[in-house]
Amino acid sequence: MFSDKDIAHFSKLETPFYYYDLNLLQSTLNACNKAASAYKFHVHYAMKANFNPIVLKKIEKVGFGADCVSGNEVKKALELGFAKEKVVFAGVGKSDKEINDALDNDIFCFNVESVQELSVINELAEKKGKIAKIAIRINPNVDAHTHANITTGLDENKFGVNSWDMPACADVLNISPNLQFIGIHFHIGSQITNLDVYKNLCVRVNEFATWFEDHGFKVTVLNVGGGLGIDYHNPNQQIPDFESYFKIFADFLDVKSYQEVHFELGRALVGQSASLISRVLYVKNGKKKNFIILDAGMTELMRPALYQAYHQIENISKSKIVNQKSEITKYDVVGPICESTDCFGKEVPLAETFRNDLIAIRSAGAYGEVMASHYNLRENVQTVSSEDVG
Ligand SMILES: Cc1ncc(COP(=O)(O)O)c(C=O)c1O
Numbered sequence: 001m002f003s004d005k006d007i008a009h010f011s012k013l014e015t016p017f018y019y020y021d022l023n024l025l026q027s028t029l030n031a032c033n034k035a036a037s038a039y040k041f042h043v044h045y046a047m048k049a050n051f052n053p054i055v056l057k058k059i060e061k062v063g064f065g066a067d068c069v070s071g072n073e074v075k076k077a078l079e080l081g082f083a084k085e086k087v088v089f090a091g092v093g094k095s096d097k098e099i100n101d102a103l104d105n106d107i108f109c110f111n112v113e114s115v116q117e118l119s120v121i122n123e124l125a126e127k128k129g130k131i132a133k134i135a136i137r138i139n140p141n142v143d144a145h146t147h148a149n150i151t152t153g154l155d156e157n158k159f160g161v162n163s164w165d166m167p168a169c170a171d172v173l174n175i176s177p178n179l180q181f182i183g184i185h186f187h188i189g190s191q192i193t194n195l196d197v198y199k200n201l202c203v204r205v206n207e208f209a210t211w212f213e214d215h216g217f218k219v220t221v222l223n224v225g226g227g228l229g230i231d232y233h234n235p236n237q238q239i240p241d242f243e244s245y246f247k248i249f250a251d252f253l254d255v256k257s258y259q260e261v262h263f264e265l266g267r268a269l270v271g272q273s274a275s276l277i278s279r280v281l282y283v284k285n286g287k288k289k290n291f292i293i294l295d296a297g298m299t300e301l302m303r304p305a306l307y308q309a310y311h312q313i314e315n316i317s318k319s320k321i322v323n324q325k326s327e328i329t330k331y332d333v334v335g336p337i338c339e340s341t342d343c344f345g346k347e348v349p350l351a352e353t354f355r356n357d358l359i360a361i362r363s364a365g366a367y368g369e370v371m372a373s374h375y376n377l378r379e380n381v382q383t384v385s386s387e388d389v390g
């Protein structure tokens with residue numbers, strides 16, 4: 001929801017831009033922190049969801065760690081003040097340079113995604129005279145019941161070490177003096193809305209933890225990844241149900257007194273806190289279709305083009321008229337990019353829309369700004385926050 005003051009402010013600005021509601025972000029972080037603390041769970045924020053510094057600074061202040069997927073994410077997390085003891089580095093293709101830099105920075109742990117990577121980290125750590133802390137990212141073959149393109153925990157996915165490679169992992173760990181095994185890691189997918197999926201994950205986590213302990217490895221960290229979804233159809237229902245989410249793990253994981261449970265939430269923390277604000281360039285009324293052509297496109301928000309993802313679209317210049325039940329027209333809302341998939345929504349019901357109206361594309365805080373591209377030599381997308389509005 002935007003106030004009259006927000007909209008008056010937006011109307012003076014160049015578009016498109018991402019608008020961050022920092023109060024909502026703070027409330028979401030506080031809700032997550034409270035729910036996780038009730039069980040003494042640890043949260044590492046999955047930076048890939050959004051690494052805008054205004055977002056990262058708030059997250060660091062709450063005390064969450066950072067889950068990174070590239071050397072640059074590790075670097076940025078440390079620059080912005082995340083404690084190195086709270087930085088974890090996952091990723092199916094870590095380069096030697098990235099591993100070396102992370103070793104130099106003494107990060108908390110590498111989430112290792114293949115048997116070969118274990119040997120490489122051992123070799124590189126040995127050259128530096130360091131001991132690398134290791135969690136094995138296991139692919140548990142648990143279906144996340146989400147979009148196929150964002151499913152990561154099935155046998156056919158590239159992520160993690162498959163169950164049949166556990167003995168090989170144990171063999172490498174046993175001959176690698178520069179690796180310190182600390183635990184196991186999982187991440188089965190993103191935008192998970194069926195919480196029962198996590199019960200299946202817990203069963204597998206318990207099995208693998210037992211397997212490692214039976215083979216002489218003390219499992220001190222159980223990292224269950226992230227994936228908690230948000231309600232894209234209801235952007236005003238803004239804070240995910242963190243209590244129910246964490247309770248599942250509290251109820252179904254076998255946690256020993258010496259074990260810590262770690263989470264890597266991304267989307268659930270930041271998804272509802274931003275909207276992409278755009279202006280209508282043109283309206284084309286066809287015989288079969290009406291098009292609204294925006295000044296934002298798939299270069300600013302790629303999710304609809306990539307996953308046919310739904311984002312609620314609102315004409316915020318017209319919100320008052322809609323409230324008074326004015327006539328609704330259906331539009332295909334598209335961008336200016338030379339791709340037919342550059343479409344934010346088809347047959348979107350909106351009040352009659354005109355050139356220069358402001359359009360908000362909601363729930364764009366996660367995997368929005370960070371996935372922007374320069375295709376068609378587009379400009380960098382700008383950022384505005386609630387603090388700028390005052
Ligand atoms: C290893 C890992 N952890 C955490 C996340 C965060 O996922 P989400 O934003 O769905 O919480 C991802 C992204 O899917 C990931 O690949």
Ligand SMILES: N[C@@H](CCCC[NH3+])C(=O)O
Binds near residue numbers: 150191366
């Ligand atoms: N980019 C995806 C999520 C991928 C999560 C990273 N493994 C999305 O927008 O939904």
